[in-house]
Amino acid sequence: xxxxxxxxxxxxxxxxxxxYLLVMANGPFWRAAMVGRDMGGxxxxxxxxxxxxxxxxxxxxxxxxxxxxxxxxxxxxxxVVVASVAAxxxxxxxxxLDRAMLRNVLATHYDEAVELFSLRMVGFVLVFGVLPAxxxxxxxxxxxxxPRALAIRAAWLLAALALAVAAILPVFADFASLMRNxxxxxxxxxxxxxxxxxxxxxxxxSAAHPATRQAVAPDAAxxxxxxxxxxxxxxxxxxxxxxxARNFGLNGYERMTTPELAARDVVNFPRxxxxxxxxxxxxxxxxxxFGRRDYxxxxxxxxxxxxxxxxxAGFQVQWRDNQSGCKGVCDGLEQVQLSKAGVEGLxxxxxxxxxxxxxxxxxxxADARGNLFVVMHQLGSHGPAYYRRYPDxxxxxxxxxxxxxxxxxxxxxxxNAYDNSILYTDHVLAKLIDYLKARQDRYDxxxxxxxxxxxxxxxxxxxxHGVPYRLAPDVQREVPMVAWLSPAFxxxxxVDGACLQREAQRPVSHDHLFHSMLGLLDVATQAYDRSHxxxxxxxxxxxxxxxxxxxxxxSASSAP
Ligand SMILES: [Zn+2]
Numbered sequence: 003x004x005x006x007x008x009x010x011x012x013x014x015x016x017x018x019x020x021x022y023l024l025v026m027a028n029g030p031f032w033r034a035a036m037v038g039r040d041m042g043g044x045x046x047x048x049x050x051x052x053x054x055x056x057x058x059x060x061x062x063x064x065x066x067x068x069x070x071x072x073x074x075x076x077x078x079x080x081x082v083v084v085a086s087v088a089a090x091x092x093x094x095x096x097x098x099l100d101r102a103m104l105r106n107v108l109a110t111h112y113d114e115a116v117e118l119f120s121l122r123m124v125g126f127v128l129v130f131g132v133l134p135a136x137x138x139x140x141x142x143x144x145x146x147x148x149p150r151a152l153a154i155r156a157a158w159l160l161a162a163l164a165l166a167v168a169a170i171l172p173v174f175a176d177f178a179s180l181m182r183n184x185x186x187x188x189x190x191x192x193x194x195x196x197x198x199x200x201x202x203x204x205x206x207x208s209a210a211h212p213a214t215r216q217a218v219a220p221d222a223a224x225x226x227x228x229x230x231x232x233x234x235x236x237x238x239x240x241x242x243x244x245x246x247a248r249n250f251g252l253n254g255y256e257r258m259t260t261p262e263l264a265a266r267d268v269v270n271f272p273r274x275x276x277x278x279x280x281x282x283x284x285x286x287x288x289x290x291x292f293g294r295r296d297y298x299x300x301x302x303x304x305x306x307x308x309x310x311x312x313x314x315a316g317f318q319v320q321w322r323d324n325q326s327g328c329k330g331v332c333d334g335l336e337q338v339q340l341s342k343a344g345v346e347g348l349x350x351x352x353x354x355x356x357x358x359x360x361x362x363x364x365x366x367x368a369d370a371r372g373n374l375f376v377v378m379h380q381l382g383s384h385g386p387a388y389y390r391r392y393p394d395x396x397x398x399x400x401x402x403x404x405x406x407x408x409x410x411x412x413x414x415x416x417x418n419a420y421d422n423s424i425l426y427t428d429h430v431l432a433k434l435i436d437y438l439k440a441r442q443d444r445y446d447x448x449x450x451x452x453x454x455x456x457x458x459x460x461x462x463x464x465x466x467h468g469v470p471y472r473l474a475p476d477v478q479r480e481v482p483m484v485a486w487l488s489p490a491f492x493x494x495x496x497v498d499g500a501c502l503q504r505e506a507q508r509p510v511s512h513d514h515l516f517h518s519m520l521g522l523l524d525v526a527t528q529a530y531d532r533s534h535x536x537x538x539x540x541x542x543x544x545x546x547x548x549x550x551x552x553x554x555x556x557s558a559s560s561a562p
Contacts, residue, residue, distance in 0.1 A: 027089035031190035059166030085193035086131030102201035120407035129194035219529035236445035243382030246456030246478035262432030277512035293513030388419035392426035453481035501540035
């Protein structure tokens with residue numbers, strides 16, 4: 003017995019696939035769109051049906067515009083496979099596939115991408131993506147003379163559009179309120195979300211990537227008190243990764259995950275809010291003068307960062323990276339990529355541990371010409387493979403989750419692995435402080451550590467990070483921040499340590515970083531905003547400048 007291959011029109015095939023996608027790939031969308039409805043009444047089901055016709059109709063039109071008898075199968079196959087991958091991650095990690103998230107995924111290192119792969123994911127994609135995609139080649143496609151094919155296609159497209167509009171009209175009030183109150187559900191409509199995000203990124207990349215960035219603080223110059231500082235400054239800013247405030251020992255977490263920092267003379271800032279919930283958003287934002295309070299992604303990306311301003315004021319700036327780069331904030335400045343440095347004992351399986359960031363610092367200092375501002379970009383607690391972020395000696399909370407698929411671990415195992423990664427970050431920071439202490443004879447040294455965003459560890463079914471900012475839970479937005487200022491640095495820059503311990507209890511955010519660094523490092527510019535300088539209240543105003551030094555500074559600043 004042989005199975006006869008059915009004969010379908012291109013339009014029928016698209017309609018079938020659209021229906022399949024509505025069911026297979028849109029679970030998160032349906033749950034989000036129907037939230038608060040018990041689906042007990044006819045009205046709820048009517049609303050769901052109207053949404054299905056709208057979403058299905060729009061996808062049908064988009065696919066119908068791009069399909070011919072020869073392109074339809076490859077196109078639909080690609081769409082089904084992409085949708086299955088997207089559906090798997092949206093469902094498992096409750097992520098929203100928007101521009102920022104996709105950029106995050108695309109910018110991810112190959113190693114991190116490999117960590118996201120799991121047997122379950124491969125199985126899911128095989129069954130719900132690849133298999134249906136292969137099945138597309140089973141039916142035969144009806145051939146029509148092209149004028150007739152064109153007319154039939156046009157009729158189908160118009161009908162689909164009309165149906166979509168007709169379906170949504172009776173429930174328009176409900177629909178409008180859904181769009182107003184939960185606009186983000188559109189990022190759950192699959193695979194439309196993936197296509198829109200991809201196009202948005204390609205468009206955004208070409209449109210908002212100017213060859214030259216607009217200047218920020220073009221007047222930046224060393225403040226007058228620099229004239230009386232006899233030694234160069236060495237400041238290290240550590241950008242943490244995925245460390246959340248709640249699991250930080252110094253913040254009162256029930257586990258002491260920061261024993262080494264606690265044993266040093268540091269200032270802890272317990273109430274710090276990040277600018278974004280992903281590296282792609284937070285990094286450019288925290289180095290910009292605009293911040294979250296005045297958030298505009300294109301504006302941030304088209305302007306210079308804090309690092310360019312510091313360079314203009316005479317600092318030698320170096321970005322040291324153990325992750326996926328500086329996201330544009332160090333364009334044109336010195337960069338050292340260390341994630342694949344292959345340093346003996348620090349780089350198991352090719353990916354280096356964060357201690358590698360200190361590797362080669364002696365060389366940097368030996369070559370330094372004056373004031374140094376070094377950024378160390380950690381791999382920190384980057385998930386889901388938390389267990390690969392620390393060496394064996396830091397496997398202290400056990401049993402720790404040692405799988406790439408977090409859902410295969412218990413909440414306690416996930417927390418153990420995550421806390422171990424914080425323990426290791428604590429060690430790296432302490433080692434850095436000790437390194438800076440040992441260089442106090444030649445430099446005024448200081449360090450500031452702040453994480454880029456937090457993380458969900460399964461609370462409310464959420465994992466990882468990247469939930470749109472306004473919706474994100476606090477654990478994704480609240481980050482640890484720690485400062486260490488050597489006694490000589492405090493003296494040279496007029497910082498009162500006891501005052502700082504008190505002031506650090508106030509809530510601050512990534513928005514404070516730009517102005518706080520300019521203020522602390524005594525960079526004079528019109529762009530400086532004292533109200534966003536978290537050190538300002540604890541700094542002695544620079545008045546007691548000896549006459550000779552003041553004159554030197556004055557003649558230096560008036561020089562052409
Ligand atoms: Zn990050």
